[in-house]
Amino acid sequence: MRIESDKNQAETGLEQVGFEQLFDAYYDELQHFIFFKSGDTEVAEDIIQDAFLKLWEIRTTVRVDTARALLYTIAANLFSNRYKRMKLNLKLQLTIVEDRTFETPEFEMEIKEFDQKLQRVLSGLNENNRTVFLMNRIDQMTYNEIAAALKISVKAVEKRMKKALEHIRKEIEQKF
Amino acid sequence: METEKNRHIDLQVISKAHFDNLTTGEKIETFVQAYRVPKNRSKAEALHILQSKIEHQQVEKPVRNLRVYWSAVASIALVALLTTVYFFHSKSVQIVAGMGQHVEYTLPDGSDVAVNAGSKISFSESEFAKNRILKLEGEAFFSVQKGNPFVVETKQGKVEVLGTTFNVYSRNNELNVACLTGKVKVTVNGQNVIIEEGEKAELISGTLKKTTNILTEKMAGWRSGEFHFENMPLISIFEEIERQFNVRITTTGLENRYFTGDFSNKNLTETLETVCLPMKLDYEITNGNQIGIKPKKE
Structure with a gap:
């Protein structure tokens, strides 16, 4: 997944390492990143297209070791410039196959209700806290990686994670 | 805090008894780990689209330079209507x-x-x-x-x-x-x-x-100037008129409306009548090439 950049590569422009390789490594997590902010697949896909296009335009001045964080910055800016904060309705896919048999219809209902409640709580989270939380949990990015990508401190990542978890737990417990 | 993310259970197989025994925190982790981000297109498709956009940009640039070049030529030699452009840079023809x-x-x-x-x-x-x-x-x-x-x-x-x-x-x-x-x-x-x-x-x-x-x-x-449309969005029809007559058309309230019919590229007002009359639209021409289209008031 990750592009390791040794010292020599870090000095060279993007073209040598391969723009495609960069796309392959970071497309998914960037598309997820904007999805976590917007809750909209189409918006996320459009923005990431434009972010990579921008990166291509300035490829001669970009260093490989900074490309990932730069992509995050470009994507976040494109998103905040183009879209007004709206009330979002997160629709993540729950990966239990349709034909799973539940012991009772009541249990199936319970699972589905929990899913809906959790998604509603996630939708209501502060945008920054939600994004960091889902980057860590869904994309398995470490705190260090998140901090580097978003150009914030590891402390700040920890703080956002803590806030997200506290908020989710409190809301879920209240609702049950 | 980070250790908690390991304590999740496979939703695919979990039993009711087991689920009921989980703490709220564990339930949250179990669900969050099972979530995937929905996609409209695959990564390969996204790359393909991006590459064609990049290619498109590279084709566009020399054309712009060419226009500058030709405008210089035109100012001296008064080369007027130039429809076909042979483009020899990097042996590509446009x-x-x-x-x-x-x-x-x-x-x-x-x-x-x-x-x-x-x-x-x-x-x-x-x-x-x-x-x-x-x-x-x-x-x-x-x-x-x-x-x-x-x-x-x-x-x-x-x-x-x-x-x-x-x-x-x-x-x-x-x-x-x-x-x-x-x-x-x-x-x-x-x-x-x-x-x-x-x-x-x-x-x-x-x-x-x-x-x-x-x-x-x-x-x-269209090759002989006769246009035929079957169930085409009205907006596309007016875009076609813009291209054929080299005019600018602004429309309001035409979303989700479709047109079937013919027009010719010989006469602008005749064409506008042909489309606007059956579709109950009003048109207004200003400055010779600006046209506004809106639905007729009842």
């Missing part, structure tokens, strides 16, 4: 039909192409000699000499033939291929449709559909 123009051109293999207004064809001369591949933006009519496969690439997909005559319409998100003689193969995102004489392939909300018994002559009628 055939551009500007607003209000139709361009006819014979390709290096002897095939004929007619390019409709506001459309562009490009190919590399050296490449074309080996593989008959060209790019189309907009609309064009092809009469292809028999030989190797002849491929027209558009934003939405590609059209492949051996020797035949056919029309390709590729604008906005629409793709419409009509076959007049021979056989044509249309490919969009892995979907294939083969059409023969009197048939057309159309991209409707992402799916390729085949229609038989169409008025193919009418679909390519």
Whole structure:
């Protein structure tokens, strides 16, 4: 997944390492990143297209070791410039196959209700806290990686994670 | 805090008794780990789209330079109507039909192409000699000499033939291929449709559909200035009028309305009447080339 950049590569422009390789490594997590902010697949896909296009335009001045964080910055800016904060309705896919048999219809209902409640709580989270939380949990990015990508401190990542978890737990417990 | 993410259970197999025993925190982790981000397109498709955008940018740049160059020439020699542009930089050829123009051109293999207004064809001369591949933006009519496969690439997909005559319409998100003689193969995102004489392939909300018994002559009628539309969005009709008459049209309240009918590119007001009368629209021409269109008040 990750592009390791040794010292020599870090000095060279993007073209040598391969723009495609960069796309392959970071497309998914960037598309997820904007999805976590917007809750909209189409918006996320459009923005990431434009972010990579921008990166291509300035490829001669970009260093490989900074490309990932730069992509995050470009994507976040494109998103905040183009879209007004709206009330979002997160629709993540729950990966239990349709034909799973539940012991009772009541249990199936319970699972589905929990899913809906959790998604509603996630939708209501502060945008920054939600994004960091889902980057860590869904994309398995470490705190260090998140901090580097978003150009914030590891402390700040920890703080956002803590806030997200506290908020989710409190809301879920209240609702049950 | 981070250790908690390991304590999740597979939702696929979890029993009710086990689920009830989980703490709220564990339940949250179990669900969050099972979530995936929904996608409209695969990564490969996204890359493909990005590459064509990048390619498009690179094609566009030399054209802009060329326009600057020609404007300099024009100021001295008063070269006026230049419809066909031969573009020799990096041996690529562009055939551009500007607003209000139709361009006819014979390709290096002897095939004929007619390019409709506001459309562009490009190919590399050296490449074309080996593989008959060209790019189309907009609309064009092809009469292809028999030989190797002849491929027209558009934003939405590609059209492949051996020797035949056919029309390709590729604008906005629409793709419409009509076959007049021979056989044509249309490919969009892995979907294939083969059409023969009197048939057309159309991209409707992402799916390729085949229609038989169409008025193919009418679909390519634009070459003689006669336009025929079947159930086309009204907005696309006015875009066509913009291109044919080189005017600017602003519309309001035309979303989700469709038009079936004919018009010719001889007379602007006549054309506007033809479309506006049956559709109950009002039009207003200002400064000769600015047109406003809106629904008639009841």
